Amino acid sequence: MHDGRIRKATVRPLGALAGGWRQLPPRVRRGTFLALVLGALYVSRAETLPWLSRFFNVGQTPVPVEYVLVLNGNPQTRPFVAAAMYNSGLAGEVLVTQAGPTPETEDGLVLREDEIIRQVLVARGVPVEKIRILPGEIASTYDEARSLQRFLDQRPGATFAVVTDDFHTRRARWIFHKVLEGKSDWMHFVAAPLDDVQPETWWRTERGATIYLSELVKFAYYVVRYGRS
Numbered sequence: 001m002h003d004g005r006i007r008k009a010t011v012r013p014l015g016a017l018a019g020g021w022r023q024l025p026p027r028v029r030r031g032t033f034l035a036l037v038l039g040a041l042y043v044s045r046a047e048t049l050p051w052l053s054r055f056f057n058v059g060q061t062p063v064p065v066e067y068v069l070v071l072n073g074n075p076q077t078r079p080f081v082a083a084a085m086y087n088s089g090l091a092g093e094v095l096v097t098q099a100g101p102t103p104e105t106e107d108g109l110v111l112r113e114d115e116i117i118r119q120v121l122v123a124r125g126v127p128v129e130k131i132r133i134l135p136g137e138i139a140s141t142y143d144e145a146r147s148l149q150r151f152l153d154q155r156p157g158a159t160f161a162v163v164t165d166d167f168h169t170r171r172a173r174w175i176f177h178k179v180l181e182g183k184s185d186w187m188h189f190v191a192a193p194l195d196d197v198q199p200e201t202w203w204r205t206e207r208g209a210t211i212y213l214s215e216l217v218k219f220a221y222y223v224v225r226y227g228r229s
Contacts, residue, residue, distance in 0.1 A: 053199035064091075066160060068094055068162075079094075081163045097133075097144045098133055
């Protein structure tokens with residue numbers, strides 16, 4: 001009898017807690033759940049956080065392709081990887097998407113990112129005639145996938161690789177597979193490392209933590225919004 005009273009006394013608070021959780025707005029529940037997940041990851045960071053970087057990085061060993069596309073976002077490393085592929089005979093041409101304007105580029109204070117990438121490629125030995133700027137300004141990875149889709153529509157069966165940051169390869173692959181449905185057999189993703197962030201210890205720097213936690217939130221949004229990658 002005493003044990004039964006204890007069980008009832010325990011069940012009632014748990015039931016009230018569950019009921020209160022269900023009454024919270026969906027946005028609050030999602031935010032609380034995400035905070036709990038991030039907190040758990042931080043507590044077990046030495047064991048779990050290196051796994052997160054390995055999960056995000058689905059880069060493949062480069063293979064010979066006709067075209068290699070450099071995604072906008074990090075001209076410090078991505079064009080160098082694409083240039084190395086070309087110089088090694090692993091790519092016939094380098095494709096670059098056209099970055100959208102910013103106040104700084106419109107005022108002439110900085111170069112557009114596609115121009116920076118083009119200059120890096122030339123400086124690393126890629127002939128100008130082997131660099132192709134895809135038409136259409138882009139503002140996201142999805143836009144870049146659509147730009148490549150339009151290019152490949154005129155070149156059925158063409159093989160290509162996409163170069164992006166290592167932590168971005170999984171989400172980028174998901175986007176390109178969705179947009180380029182039916183062409184995934186000819187697609188490879190090549191990971192470009194970050195100069196100042198080590199994948200196995202990314203949480204030890206402010207920039208690394210910002211990059212990976214931002215990518216985690218974006219990836220979670222894609223899974224909730226569009227389904228599994």
